[in-house]
Amino acid sequence: xxxxxxxxxxxxxxxxxxxxxxxxxxxxxxxxxxxxxxxxxxxxxxxxxxxxxxxxxxxxxxxxxxxxxxxxxxxxxxxxxxxxxxxxxxxxxxxxxxxxxxxxxxxxxxxxxxxxxxxxxxxxxxxxxxxxxxxxxxxxxxxxxxxxxxxxxxxxxxxxxxxxxxxxxxxxxxxxxxxxxxxxxxxxxxxxxxxxxxxxxxxxxxxxxxxxxxxxxxxxxxxxxxxxxxxxxxxxxxxxxxxxxxxxxxxxxxxxxxxxxxxxxxxxxxxxxxxxxxxxxxxxxxxxxxxxxxxxxxxxxxxxxxxxxxxxxxxxxxxxxxxxxxxx
Amino acid sequence: xxxxxxxxxxxxxxxxxxxxxxxxxxxxxxxxxxxxxxxxxxxxxxxxxxxxxxxxxxxxxxxxxxxxxxxxxxxxxxxxxxxxxxxxxxxxxxxxxxxxxxxxxxxxxxxxxxxxxxxxxxxxxxxxxxxxxxxxxxxxxxxxxxxxxxxxxxxxxxxxxxxxxxxxxxxxxxxxxxxxxxxxxxxxxxxxxxxxxxxxxxxxxxxxxxxxxxxxxxxxxxxxxxxxxxxxxxxxxxxxxxxxxxxxxxxxxxxxxx
Numbered sequence: 087x088x089x090x091x092x093x094x095x096x097x098x099x100x101x102x103x104x105x106x107x108x109x110x111x112x113x114x115x116x117x118x119x120x121x122x123x124x125x126x127x128x129x130x131x132x133x134x135x136x137x138x139x140x141x142x143x144x145x146x147x148x149x150x151x152x153x154x155x156x157x158x159x160x161x162x163x164x165x166x167x168x169x170x171x172x173x174x175x176x177x178x179x180x181x182x183x184x185x186x187x188x189x190x191x192x193x194x195x196x197x198x199x200x201x202x203x204x205x206x207x208x209x210x211x212x213x214x215x216x217x218x219x220x221x222x223x224x225x226x227x228x229x230x231x232x233x234x235x236x237x238x239x240x241x242x243x244x245x246x247x248x249x250x251x252x253x254x255x256x257x258x259x260x261x262x263x264x265x266x267x268x269x270x271x272x273x274x275x276x277x278x279x280x281x282x283x284x285x286x287x288x289x290x291x292x293x294x295x296x297x298x299x300x301x302x303x304x305x306x307x308x309x310x311x312x313x314x315x316x317x318x319x320x321x322x323x324x325x326x327x328x329x330x331x332x333x334x335x336x337x338x339x340x341x342x343x344x345x346x347x348x349x350x351x352x353x354x355x356x357x358x359x360x361x362x363x364x365x366x367x368x369x370x371x372x373x374x375x376x377x378x379x380x381x382x383x384x385x386x387x388x389x390x391x392x393x394x395x396x397x398x399x400x401x402x403x404x405x406x407x408x409x410x411x412x413x414x
Numbered sequence: 415x416x417x418x419x420x421x422x423x424x425x426x427x428x429x430x431x432x433x434x435x436x437x438x439x440x441x442x443x444x445x446x447x448x449x450x451x452x453x454x455x456x457x458x459x460x461x462x463x464x465x466x467x468x469x470x471x472x473x474x475x476x477x478x479x480x481x482x483x484x485x486x487x488x489x490x491x492x493x494x495x496x497x498x499x500x501x502x503x504x505x506x507x508x509x510x511x512x513x514x515x516x517x518x519x520x521x522x523x524x525x526x527x528x529x530x531x532x533x534x535x536x537x538x539x540x541x542x543x544x545x546x547x548x549x550x551x552x553x554x555x556x557x558x559x560x561x562x563x564x565x566x567x568x569x570x571x572x573x574x575x576x577x578x579x580x581x582x583x584x585x586x587x588x589x590x591x592x593x594x595x596x597x598x599x600x601x602x603x604x605x606x607x608x609x610x611x612x613x614x615x616x617x618x619x620x621x622x623x624x625x626x627x628x629x630x631x632x633x634x635x636x637x638x639x640x641x642x643x644x645x646x647x648x649x650x651x652x653x654x655x656x657x658x659x660x661x662x663x664x665x666x667x668x669x670x671x672x
Contacts, residue, residue, distance in 0.1 A: 145436045191628055278438075278469030303572050303622070304434075328466030335487075368473065370437035 091405060094259040098246070100228065101372075101391040101397065102265035103235040103283070108166065108398035109263065110196075112406050117259070118239060121250040123230040124260045128267050129362035132284050134310050134320050135228040135391050136297050137161060137175050140194040140220050140393065147156055150389060153396045158224040160395035163345035167313070168226045169296070174206060175218040177301040178346055184301035185216055195220045209293050209348060225297050227312050229389060232384070250385065252284035261405050265383045267365035268327075274384055279327040279363030282388070283336045284320035287344065289354035292317075300343045307343035316357065319344050325389070332359045364388055374400045377412035380403065417594040417616035419563055420509065420541040422480075427611060428641045429482065429596065430634070431621025433458075438473045443475045448634035449575025453479045453509055455621065456486035457501050471504060482543060484511035490526070491531045497534050510535065511543040511565065511619075518586035521571040523598075529559050536560025545598050548591055557593065558661075564590070564600035565619065568610065572622045573603025577609055577637050587614045601602045606634075606642030611644025612652060 091114050095106040098120035110116040118125060119265055140153040162168040175195070177184045189197065195218045204211035206219065215356070236246060247254060264270055271277050294311040310318045319340045344351040365371060367385040372393050375382045381401050386394060417423075430450035435441040445453060457467065474481060483501030488494040494509060498510040512664050514531055515586060516524025523546055530544045536559055544556050546565040569575035577583055578600065587595060597610040598619040607618045620637055625632035643649060 147436075166669075187626075253515065276475075281466075326466045327469060363547035364436075368442075402420040 089347075091260040092253055092258065093117070093261045093263060093405065094119060094256065095263045096120075097128075097265035097267065098125040098236070099128045099265060099386075100133065100232065101130075101267075101386055102263075103130075103191075103232050103239070104392075104394040104398040105263050105265055105401050106239050106244060107235050107242070108395070108402045109121065109405065110239055110244045111403045113324075114366060114402075114405070116239065116242075116244040117238075117254055118244060118246040120246070120248050121333075122314055122391065123248050124395070125236050126229060127202075129282070129364050129386075130228055130232060130249050130390055132282060132321070132328065132360040132362035133390055134284070134297070134306065134308060134318055135226045136173065136310060137224040137392055138220065139170075139223065139296070139392065140192055141173050141175065141223060141299065143193070144188050146389070149297065149373065154392045157392050157395050158222075160168045161224070161226050161231065161366060161391070164238060165226065165231040167230055168224055170222075170224040171296040172206075172219055172221040173223040173225075173297045173299065174203070175220070175299045175301065176203070176214045176347070178209075178326075179215070182216060183216060184303060186302055189218055191192075191255075192218070192220075193231040194222060194251035206251040206296070207294055207298070209350070210298075213348065218398060220399060223297075225310055226391060231391070234298045238348075255393050260379060262380045263383060263401055263405075264380060267384060268363060268380060270384065273377075274382060276368055277365050277385060278325075281298070281324040281326040281328060282362050282364055282385065283324075283332045283340070283363075284360045285337070285340050285356060286312075286313050286331075286360070287317045287319060287351065287354040288318055288357050289351055290315045291353055291355060292348045294343040298347060300347055302343070304341070305339045307340060308343055317344070317351075317354070319390070323406055327363055329361055329363050332361055364390075372397050376404055388392065417632040418420055419435045419543075419594050421566060424480070424617065425449070426446075426451040426638070426641065427615075427645060428607070428635075428637060429454060429598075429617055429619040430479075430624065431619065432474055433486070433621055438470070441625075442477060443587075443631040444624055444634040445479060447631045448624065448638050450479055452482045452524075452618065453477060454484050454621070455505075455506065456481045456484050457489075457497055466505075476583070479508075481505050481507060482511050483507065483592055484545075485513045487515070488513060489515050489518075491527045491534070492528070494531045495534050495621075496602050498531075498540060508539055508541045510540050511545060511547045523547060523553075523567070524603045525549065527553075529555045530563050532556055532632040533559040542648040543596070548579055548586050550586060553586060553590065563596065565596040568606065569600025570571065571599045573600050574623060575600050576606035577613075577653055580609075580613070583610070583615070604636045608640040608644035608647070611641055612647045613647055637663070 093114040136159040164412040167409045200215040366387040440581040485494040485497040514527040569578040596617040
């Protein structure tokens with residue numbers, strides 16, 4: 087390559103935003119294009135934002151952990167409001183066997199008793215007697231993080247186009263990095279959507295400092311604290327591409343988990359019900375695929391915030407070669 | 415030697431559920447390792463609407479194993495009947511595993527609704543595999559409603575407790591020697607599956623025990639071996655249990671202690 091590459095990044099979800107920022111940092115002239123009108127028009131807007139490499143090992147292959155151990159560092163270096171307070175894994179007494187199973191499948195945690203749970207989360211004092219604490223994990227508010235990445239992209243000289251009327255012409259770019267999820271099913275035929283539903287609650291009566299995972303044999307649910315007494319409760323995993331509104335069943339499951347965690351959630355205000363489709367490959371692992379000057383970053387499944395920094399790096403390595411800053 | 419289910423002989427007495435696997439790839443690996451006679455698949459209603467579950471159902475069809483759709487998660491006769499119709503349309507089969515859940519906490523079947531739904535579906539040409547308890551009278555009613563197969567539970571769904579009422583299951587087997595019987599639900603480890611087949615059951619249905627194992631494909635293989643052992647044991651006619659030891663060498667001439 088004889089000039090600074092002009093790169094068009096399509097899609098302003100977490101895959102697109104991390105790719106755009108990473109490519110701009112490596113010296114690319116980046117244009118971001120998102121016809122949805124804003125950052126996070128897809129599934130990323132509904133994400134939990136848990137940066138939990140070790141918890142995810144419970145059901146994800148070991149690669150997820152291996153590729154995301156430094157994810158929280160990446161986010162901390164790029165956006166404000168990354169919280170490094172760990173994750174807490176709990177179960178109602180009747181499902182306490184699930185804690186043992188979770189512990190067998192994961193590493194990098196300590197087993198905590200009622201007193202330690204109360205020290206970590208005073209509002210949960212007396213409610214749970216056994217749990218797992220993953221001290222090195224973090225979380226981020228996905229919406230604020232995506233907006234912050236856009237600002238960062240612009241500060242690096244990147245341009246963002248949010249209207250289909252102004253759609254950039256592919257021919258004007260050296261590279262096209264496509265991060266548009268299920269929009270490219272024609273090109274990536276093994277992609278499928280996995281439905282997820284989430285709630286945003288406002289609950290001044292309960293204070294949590296870190297994400298709490300409530301284990302259940304069929305319906306594991308997590309609750310992530312956000313600013314201003316807001317909590318995200320998620321998320322269902324349904325093999326369906328129906329992006330329609332939340333079902334009563336899912337709503338009941340999500341609310342029930344919150345209520346079991348703390349009865350104070352009974353008084354919470356329901357701010358938002360969200361549904362999204364997670365773009366997923368058959369192994370539920372994201373991929374970076376190159377075809378000519380097109381690079382597809384896709385299939386984030388439920389690990390967008392956790393794995394997208396590593397995938398962005400992979401895409402940048404494809405475009406720039408492995409040595410950082412080598413655009414020549 | 416596998417029983418005929420509505421005239422079809424299955425290649426294995428193992429029936430494997432397709433829910434709750436970590437990924438479709440791992441599900442496929444598990445199916446390859448288990449070599450099941452059928453796979454079951456649930457049609458959650460929001461998936462069925464507008465064929466939104468198509469991508470996943472295609473993966474199921476591509477497994478190359480006969481599909482037994484189920485009505486998991488249905489709580490009323492009407493829901494179960496509607497779901498069965500969707501299943502027939504989606505998978506092009508008359509077979510349906512009928513679940514009508516009566517109790518949210520234990521997922522115990524609503525046997526009254528079950529009999530009613532079984533009658534409606536059988537009259538409509540469905541081949542119904544009813545998920546029931548080990549109750550003999552309910553079994554009679556299900557057969558009268560048109561079922562030619564019974565699927566009593568071993569223990570509540572997902573509990574992994576094994577065969578909770580072995581006497582009841584034995585009685586059912588003895589009572590209906592010619593009806594294909596499948597232990598469905600509650601099987602946690604391969605020995606439970608082997609035990610069901612040793613009792614003379616014709617098949618076992620497993621889902622959580624494989625899907626939620628640390629390595630589903632390895633556990634699937636363990637179940638394949640277990641059902642093979644169970645079938646062979648049944649064919650071989652096991653010895654009778656006794657309360658006293660039977661010395662394998664003569665005791666005559668030895669000092670009798672106590």
